[in-house]
Amino acid sequence: MDKETCYHCGLAVTKKEEIPFDDKIFCCNGCKTVYEIFSLNGLTDYYNFENAPGATPMDIGGKYDFLDNEDIVNRLLDFKEGDTHIVTLYIPHIHCSSCIWILENLNRLCKGVSSSQVNFHEKKARIIFHADEVTLKKIVHLLSSIGYEPYISLENYDSQRKKVSRDLIYKLGVAFFCFGNVMLLSFPEYFEVEEYWLNNYRGFFRWLVFALALPSFLYSASGYYVSAFKSIRAGLLNIDIPIALGIIIMFIRSTADIIFDMGQGFFDSLTGLVFFMLLGKLFQQKTYNFLSFERDFRSYFPIAVTKIQPDRTEVSVPVYDVATGDRLLIRNQELIPVDGILMSETSSIDYSFVTGEAIPVTKVSGDKIYAGGRLEGRVIEMEVLSSVSQSYLTQLWSNEVFTKKGDRNYKTITDTISRYFTPVLLLIAIVSFLIWIFMDTIQAFNVFTAVLIVACPCALALSAPFTLGNVLRIMGNRKLYLKNATVIEQMAKVDTVVFDKTGTITTNKKSAITFEGNEPDDKQTMLIKNILRGSNHPLSRMIYDQLPATAVVPVDGFEEVTGKGIRGTIDGFDIKIGSASFVEGAEETPMQTCVHIAINRHYIGRYVFENHYRQGLRELFEELGKNYSLTILSGDNEGERRALERLLPPGTRFVFNQKPEQKLAYIEDLQRHGKKVMMVGDGLNDAGALAQSDVGLSLSENVNVFSPACDGILDATQFKKIAWFLRFSKNTIKTIKMSFALSLLYNVLGLSFAVTGNLMPLTAAIIMPLSTITIISFVTIMSNYYARKGK
Amino acid sequence: MSVIYLLISISIVVAVAFLFAFVKAVKTGQYDDDYTPSVRMLFDDELKKTKNNPNKK
Numbered sequence: 001m002d003k004e005t006c007y008h009c010g011l012a013v014t015k016k017e018e019i020p021f022d023d024k025i026f027c028c029n030g031c032k033t034v035y036e037i038f039s040l041n042g043l044t045d046y047y048n049f050e051n052a053p054g055a056t057p058m059d060i061g062g063k064y065d066f067l068d069n070e071d072i073v074n075r076l077l078d079f080k081e082g083d084t085h086i087v088t089l090y091i092p093h094i095h096c097s098s099c100i101w102i103l104e105n106l107n108r109l110c111k112g113v114s115s116s117q118v119n120f121h122e123k124k125a126r127i128i129f130h131a132d133e134v135t136l137k138k139i140v141h142l143l144s145s146i147g148y149e150p151y152i153s154l155e156n157y158d159s160q161r162k163k164v165s166r167d168l169i170y171k172l173g174v175a176f177f178c179f180g181n182v183m184l185l186s187f188p189e190y191f192e193v194e195e196y197w198l199n200n201y202r203g204f205f206r207w208l209v210f211a212l213a214l215p216s217f218l219y220s221a222s223g224y225y226v227s228a229f230k231s232i233r234a235g236l237l238n239i240d241i242p243i244a245l246g247i248i249i250m251f252i253r254s255t256a257d258i259i260f261d262m263g264q265g266f267f268d269s270l271t272g273l274v275f276f277m278l279l280g281k282l283f284q285q286k287t288y289n290f291l292s293f294e295r296d297f298r299s300y301f302p303i304a305v306t307k308i309q310p311d312r313t314e315v316s317v318p319v320y321d322v323a324t325g326d327r328l329l330i331r332n333q334e335l336i337p338v339d340g341i342l343m344s345e346t347s348s349i350d351y352s353f354v355t356g357e358a359i360p361v362t363k364v365s366g367d368k369i370y371a372g373g374r375l376e377g378r379v380i381e382m383e384v385l386s387s388v389s390q391s392y393l394t395q396l397w398s399n400e401v402f403t404k405k406g407d408r409n410y411k412t413i414t415d416t417i418s419r420y421f422t423p424v425l426l427l428i429a430i431v432s433f434l435i436w437i438f439m440d441t442i443q444a445f446n447v448f449t450a451v452l453i454v455a456c457p458c459a460l461a462l463s464a465p466f467t468l469g470n471v472l473r474i475m476g477n478r479k480l481y482l483k484n485a486t487v488i489e490q491m492a493k494v495d496t497v498v499f500d501k502t503g504t505i506t507t508n509k510k511s512a513i514t515f516e517g518n519e520p521d522d523k524q525t526m527l528i529k530n531i532l533r534g535s536n537h538p539l540s541r542m543i544y545d546q547l548p549a550t551a552v553v554p555v556d557g558f559e560e561v562t563g564k565g566i567r568g569t570i571d572g573f574d575i576k577i578g579s580a581s582f583v584e585g586a587e588e589t590p591m592q593t594c595v596h597i598a599i600n601r602h603y604i605g606r607y608v609f610e611n612h613y614r615q616g617l618r619e620l621f622e623e624l625g626k627n628y629s630l631t632i633l634s635g636d637n638e639g640e641r642r643a644l645e646r647l648l649p650p651g652t653r654f655v656f657n658q659k660p661e662q663k664l665a666y667i668e669d670l671q672r673h674g675k676k677v678m679m680v681g682d683g684l685n686d687a688g689a690l691a692q693s694d695v696g697l698s699l700s701e702n703v704n705v706f707s708p709a710c711d712g713i714l715d716a717t718q719f720k721k722i723a724w725f726l727r728f729s730k731n732t733i734k735t736i737k738m739s740f741a742l743s744l745l746y747n748v749l750g751l752s753f754a755v756t757g758n759l760m761p762l763t764a765a766i767i768m769p770l771s772t773i774t775i776i777s778f779v780t781i782m783s784n785y786y787a788r789k790g791k
Numbered sequence: 792m793s794v795i796y797l798l799i800s801i802s803i804v805v806a807v808a809f810l811f812a813f814v815k816a817v818k819t820g821q822y823d824d825d826y827t828p829s830v831r832m833l834f835d836d837e838l839k840k841t842k843n844n845p846n847k848k
Contacts, residue, residue: 121826185799
């Protein structure tokens, strides 16, 4: 069969379903419509930059009606002055140059837009438009219609513009300026040639070098002084203390040298040192701008909901303004924003993200429905019981574990080393000083300062940042996005791994359905399928999709009994489909989700819904089981226990029916027993546990969609690589330790010069950059080597 | 050889000017997004052509 791909979105299209237009093939009307829009406006260049760059536009219905509300719009705008409005929208589908091109040519698609600019890394588009000619709602609708729907959440509504910190860039710029110029101007003196002209101008060069080193010493290195001071005050010894000490001593010694005409001074090493250290800091600072690791419930909830006024008109209100007693209208695929009572007859709500239950829950009129669920099916009306801030879900987030996390300061490996480094260094300096004081006083001071200068742990302090920065990048390329470099160190220390079940080890794709009983023949399948057609229940739909196509026949007396099942008559055959209590001859199965079938009061069998486990799960657990103790923590029922026990190695613990607070408590308990825990989860029900664990990984099918506060986001396709990532983090720590050893070697070499009183400025100027470059190359090569190992 | 005072001073002044330019560029946010301009640069100015030939499809 000839498989073509859609010209717009690239999905495979079978010959039957294809829609040809303008000599090209499309998979659906949506894609074809977008193409039409583009070609009508002369924008077909969109397809020239990448192959099939588009996305099928989603049907948004009344989703953005809240943009009619002026207050909400004002809070979303960046800037508003007279007619000119500016808004920054986060558009998850931005992923290639075509996207940039079409979004920056938005003015050709829409009259009122004057210009737009895309920030690719952050996946944001900044749109400037004339409020007289077009509204924000129209722009959002336009974007959705071409497949670039923005993601607007409560967070955009609440947050203020963040101030970008460019401090490090400024400091780096100044440091480089000073470094380059000082190095050049130091050259004449290196060659110690007794030339006449040099004697005359020596003073000029030296004082110029002094002046140029000042900005670097005072401004660029200031961060180190502050950090060292804070550390001393807190009684700890971190790596910045010897660095700050080294820099200050270098400056004093060099100034003394040029005043008393004893030498050239070490300004070149000083400025070089400051520059490389700052570069290391910058390198470690890799951030993923398009992801957010700090999400809380506000980015999950919608900004506004549809409220039904007493006179039955519908109006959009911000979700914070919802009060007890209000009536709300919730549409298909929308979130229930508050706790309330269901007014409509029946509804099916998917709580998998919130509680972990895999199958949607059916609620009837009068039932209490909780916030956070996603509605599946027909529109419902509900009455509000408590406002957003009082709902169960929000209370979950007020748990102190979310504030505690920020305060926890993990001891990094560099801090551990520095505890010993500083005292030892000072000891060596003092001892050498005391030895030399009996021989030559001037030399004693020289030696003392030389020791402190050359042993300045420049290479030592750079090992970790460069390694971790490189590893962060490599992991990001492999689709594990970590919040910052300390997470890598924590990952290496982990000894217990806890997995959530629903959505984490199971995929969100359709559950596998198996039949137990007498397999229905063609005639029976036809009867079943025709009855199922009349039902909107998600289980009915799943079975319907799975059954093969049959002839469509009319059904007499179709009846849906809420919460129980459906029945109908076809050609004299009386068919009943539903729960065990509804269908005669069916036995109760509290552990499994089943749909029972009976035809003419004769029990045929049942469809059993099994969770669909991710690929590679068994191998992953086998591999992890060798070094880590494993647990599955689930919010779902025990039904899957046997299947999981068969699938996973013995020794894996299973705990079911866990509410979110219980998951958190479980992790706490493990930690109390001294374990270092890594949690892998995906939903809101894991939020507390993710925050509490030492490393919280959020598994995400689509990294653009919300995931709770965590330390790292792993793309779901890379799930089976978890063992590799853990191994890689351990190897990273090994690399850092090896480079520590290497840099200590350099220190010993330098010290041998310093202690014997032979440290010339030229020697120092060579050792410093040499050690830095060696360390940087070493760690880069090693981390890339480990990345390639055991792919 | 005293001209060396002048030469070095001038080169320092030029270097400082570059430093100022750098600081100004960072301040106005030029380096906040370092990827998109590289892509943007490669887009053709199709705009001019189609504007002049509205009849041409």
